[in-house]
Amino acid sequence: MPQIISVANQKGGVGKTTTTINLAAGLVRSGAKVLLVDLDPQGNASTGLGIDPSDRNKTTYDLLIEHDPVEQIIKPTRTENLYICPANADLASADIEMVAHEKRSFLLHDALRQPAMQDLHFDFVLIDCPPSLSLLTVNALVASNSVLVPLQTEFFALEGLSQLMLTIREVRQSANAALRIEGVVLTMHDARNRLSQQVEADARKTLGDLVFKTVIPRNVRLSEAPSFAQSVLDYDPSSKGAEAYWALSQEILRRHPIV
Amino acid sequence: MPQIISVANQKGGVGKTTTTINLAAGLVRSGAKVLLVDLDPQGNASTGLGIDPSDRNKTTYDLLIEHDPVEQIIKPTRTENLYICPANADLASADIEMVAHEKRSFLLHDALRQPAMQDLHFDFVLIDCPPSLSLLTVNALVASNSVLVPLQTEFFALEGLSQLMLTIREVRQSANAALRIEGVVLTMHDARNRLSQQVEADARKTLGDLVFKTVIPRNVRLSEAPSFAQSVLDYDPSSKGAEAYWALSQEILRRHPIV
Numbered sequence: 275m276p277q278i279i280s281v282a283n284q285k286g287g288v289g290k291t292t293t294t295i296n297l298a299a300g301l302v303r304s305g306a307k308v309l310l311v312d313l314d315p316q317g318n319a320s321t322g323l324g325i326d327p328s329d330r331n332k333t334t335y336d337l338l339i340e341h342d343p344v345e346q347i348i349k350p351t352r353t354e355n356l357y358i359c360p361a362n363a364d365l366a367s368a369d370i371e372m373v374a375h376e377k378r379s380f381l382l383h384d385a386l387r388q389p390a391m392q393d394l395h396f397d398f399v400l401i402d403c404p405p406s407l408s409l410l411t412v413n414a415l416v417a418s419n420s421v422l423v424p425l426q427t428e429f430f431a432l433e434g435l436s437q438l439m440l441t442i443r444e445v446r447q448s449a450n451a452a453l454r455i456e457g458v459v460l461t462m463h464d465a466r467n468r469l470s471q472q473v474e475a476d477a478r479k480t481l482g483d484l485v486f487k488t489v490i491p492r493n494v495r496l497s498e499a500p501s502f503a504q505s506v507l508d509y510d511p512s513s514k515g516a517e518a519y520w521a522l523s524q525e526i527l528r529r530h531p532i533v
Numbered sequence: 534m535p536q537i538i539s540v541a542n543q544k545g546g547v548g549k550t551t552t553t554i555n556l557a558a559g560l561v562r563s564g565a566k567v568l569l570v571d572l573d574p575q576g577n578a579s580t581g582l583g584i585d586p587s588d589r590n591k592t593t594y595d596l597l598i599e600h601d602p603v604e605q606i607i608k609p610t611r612t613e614n615l616y617i618c619p620a621n622a623d624l625a626s627a628d629i630e631m632v633a634h635e636k637r638s639f640l641l642h643d644a645l646r647q648p649a650m651q652d653l654h655f656d657f658v659l660i661d662c663p664p665s666l667s668l669l670t671v672n673a674l675v676a677s678n679s680v681l682v683p684l685q686t687e688f689f690a691l692e693g694l695s696q697l698m699l700t701i702r703e704v705r706q707s708a709n710a711a712l713r714i715e716g717v718v719l720t721m722h723d724a725r726n727r728l729s730q731q732v733e734a735d736a737r738k739t740l741g742d743l744v745f746k747t748v749i750p751r752n753v754r755l756s757e758a759p760s761f762a763q764s765v766l767d768y769d770p771s772s773k774g775a776e777a778y779w780a781l782s783q784e785i786l787r788r789h790p791i792v
């Protein structure tokens with residue numbers, strides 16, 4: 275059974291997609307086999323990994339709503355051992371369509387536990403969540419072993435954290451008792467900026483060990499890489515952004531060694 | 534009747550809230566009376582304008598779902614002539630609760646056209662939308678005369694634009710024939726950065742005059758201001774961020790002079 279990790283935060287633009295893509299790249303470089311599930315109707319993770327919009331006739335929508343077999347939806351990416359379940363705007367209607375479904379919170383949970391998934395031998399499944407606490411994100415939390423929370427070191431970012439923690443607790447009580455917090459990773463950090471330093475200090479004070487040691491700096495190479503459909507590890511391996519996501523992947527692997 | 538403008542883009546973290554707060558501040562400094570409707574369950578606009586979380590017993594949720602009178606929900610802010618309809622996490626359930634309502638797309642439209650609104654003599658209503666194309670954002674588009682789209686000059690930001698334009702067209706055809714695009718404002722622009730320059734060039738080529746002349750630069754004073762519950766115009770009037778949002782408000786006022 276792979277370790278299933280949701281990358282979630284309802285605050286927009288905090289680095290969820292960037293973290294999912296580059297953490298996945300770090301894990302596969304260390305010998306893991308990884309599935310990235312794009313659960314955002316924007317489909318940014320699919321684009322960032324080079325899946326052309328015309329090449330997404332089967333998406334996460336089909337996995338959730340049409341119950342298509344997972345091996346018909348999963349695609350290889352240009353990075354060896356990194357596979358993706360792509361997304362496009364079809365997924366936007368899934369939220370409303372799932373409301374009427376009696377197992378609405380468990381659709382992704384069940385889809386990722388089809389017998390065929392065992393044969394694919396993934397070590398990790400990373401789920402890139404949309405910027406909301408809608409049914410799509412709830413599905414991700416119910417399906418996961420743990421949640422990784424990117425936290426931008428900006429003022430508005432801290433505000434949403436308590437709401438997210440509340441939702442995680444609700445999911446743990448109602449649908450997934452084993453759901454843990456993998457950790458909080460500080461993103462777009464600018465060590466010279468007073469506000470960034472203050473948010474980092476606040477986060478470490480209130481969240482303690484939940485905060486990863488690795489801090490992701492603001493680094494332009496991270497925002498350039500997806501326009502070349504590459505992870506930053508492939509695009510510019512010596513950049514500060516690549517080094518940081520490599521370090522984050524090693525922190526994760528120390529907790530969840532590849533067997 | 535006030536000019537009702539939605540500030541919308543389903544891409545997260547592109548500067549919707551920052552634009553709504555600071556454009557509103559520029560408009561009131563020019564003599565307008567403005568209502569800001571916080572339509573995001575995160576409540577960032579409410580926090581950025583100093584409405585304490587404990588002071589939000591009546592919110593936009595009550596306007597939409599409980600049909601409370603608008604004058605019971607609207608609050609003054611520390612900025613003279615700037616009023617707010619605050620939001621909190623209650624609004625997150627509105628999306629699901631509205632699905633069953635027969636006039637689900639028109640709830641905000643009707644709420645902003647109550648007779649009491651005439652007596653309040655607002656010149657502008659600005660609606661801060663959440664990062665999704667859910668029923669909340671559809672309600673904003675149906676209620677509005679026009680849509681202002683903040684566009685971050687980053688790679689992922691351009692990708693979502695066609696989806697947003699599609700949704701605007703659908704709303705125009707099905708519910709609000711008069712809905713226009715007020716314009717696209719480039720945000721967090723870094724003139725030294727190649728990607729930023731490229732995205733600006735692409736945006737002006739494909740969108741032409743829809744793109745405002747004013748470009749909002751990346752400016753740390755913009756991210757600091759909300760932590761002091763101030764607009765950037767009050768926090769640091771001589772900053773590049775304040776100058777840019779002042780210029781944007783003047784572009785808007787040239788099109789919609791205060792009568």
Ligand SMILES: Nc1ncnc2c1ncn2[C@@H]1O[C@H](COP(=O)(O)OP(=O)(O)OP(=O)(O)O)[C@@H](O)[C@H]1O
Nearest residue numbers: 286287288289290291292405462492493497545687
């Ligand atoms: N550490 C970083 N340094 C510089 N730019 C970054 C960094 N992390 C992310 N970015 C850029 O910031 C923008 C937002 O990041 P990203 O899209 O990953 O956030 P998100 O949380 O997935 O957004 P959404 O809420 O829309 O899903 C993107 O343009 C991305 O390239």
Ligand SMILES: Nc1ncnc2c1ncn2[C@@H]1O[C@H](COP(=O)(O)OP(=O)(O)OP(=O)(O)O)[C@@H](O)[C@H]1O
Nearest residue numbers: 286428545546547548549550551664721751752756
């Ligand atoms: N021009 C700018 N320069 C520097 N920082 C900015 C600028 N505009 C916005 N910010 C900061 O970037 C972050 C994202 O901006 P903001 O919250 O306004 O975006 P949003 O689109 O409203 O996000 P969401 O999708 O979560 O609603 C905030 O921390 C904000 O303070």
Ligand SMILES: [Mg+2]
Nearest residue numbers: 290291314318
């Ligand atoms: Mg994303």
Ligand SMILES: [Mg+2]
Nearest residue numbers: 549550573577
């Ligand atoms: Mg916002």
